[in-house]
Amino acid sequence: MAAADVNNDLAAAIERLSEDGFAVVDDFVPPALVRRLAERLDNLQAADALATAGLGREGERQVDRSIRRAAIRWLDESDAAEADLLALAETIRIAINGRLFLGLFHFECNFISYPVGGFYRRHLDSLAGARNRVISFTTYLDPDWQAEDGGALRIWRAPDDVGPPALDVLPRAGRVALMLSEEIPHEVLPTNRPRRAIAGWWRVASG
Numbered sequence: 779m780a781a782a783d784v785n786n787d788l789a790a791a792i793e794r795l796s797e798d799g800f801a802v803v804d805d806f807v808p809p810a811l812v813r814r815l816a817e818r819l820d821n822l823q824a825a826d827a828l829a830t831a832g833l834g835r836e837g838e839r840q841v842d843r844s845i846r847r848a849a850i851r852w853l854d855e856s857d858a859a860e861a862d863l864l865a866l867a868e869t870i871r872i873a874i875n876g877r878l879f880l881g882l883f884h885f886e887c888n889f890i891s892y893p894v895g896g897f898y899r900r901h902l903d904s905l906a907g908a909r910n911r912v913i914s915f916t917t918y919l920d921p922d923w924q925a926e927d928g929g930a931l932r933i934w935r936a937p938d939d940v941g942p943p944a945l946d947v948l949p950r951a952g953r954v955a956l957m958l959s960e961e962i963p964h965e966v967l968p969t970n971r972p973r974r975a976i977a978g979w980w981r982v983a984s985g
């Protein structure tokens with residue numbers, strides 16, 4: 779996809795994000811970068827460098843395998859593929875701030891590796907009022923994902939929405955989903971094949 783198309787798609791997605799609380803952009807992460815990130819995650823996994831995912835921030839981690847079954851590792855700039863993903867996220871941050879004036883500041887993100895049978899039950903990424911995580915980002919690293927592979931990201935419209943979901947997002951390679959962290963409950967349905975994702979959050983400057 780040409781850069782101009784990507785920018786148009788991103789602008790339209792940010793518009794939907796502000797109206798609906800969530801938006802999905804296909805083919806946002808270029809295939810070559812998806813491959814490098816997938817390889818990086820595989821290498822980390824082979825080196826036993828992933829941690830069992832907990833709930834909440836590092837340091838106050840609780841591991842509850844009835845809520846979440848996955849392994850994670852935080853990204854940083856020291857690996858070239860990770861740095862390129864962080865640079866791409868920075869373009870999203872600037873675009874969101876330019877349109878929605880949210881004052882997004884800090885970004886943190888982690889690789890998530892879900893084994894067959896892995897899942898993440900319905901949750902919000904941030905508790906309202908804490909001004910903690912403001913916008914959530916996810917992207918996916920597995921080629922040729924099909925509906926029967928399971929593992930959809932299931933999204934509802936509001937914290938107290940217990941009706942049918944608004945959307946099931948298949949974790950297709952290159953796809954980016956954005957959500958308002960305090961507003962949009964979501965879950966990862968059990969996956970029938972190993973599922974490689976990156977999830978991140980922008981915060982506003984505190985204080």
Ligand SMILES: O=C(O)CCC(=O)C(=O)O
Pocket residue numbers: 890898903916931949964966975977
């Ligand atoms: O893997 C996904 O699609 C979403 C992950 C998620 O909701 C989270 O890490 O908070």
Ligand SMILES: [Fe+2]
Pocket residue numbers: 901902903914964
């Ligand atoms: Fe989440």
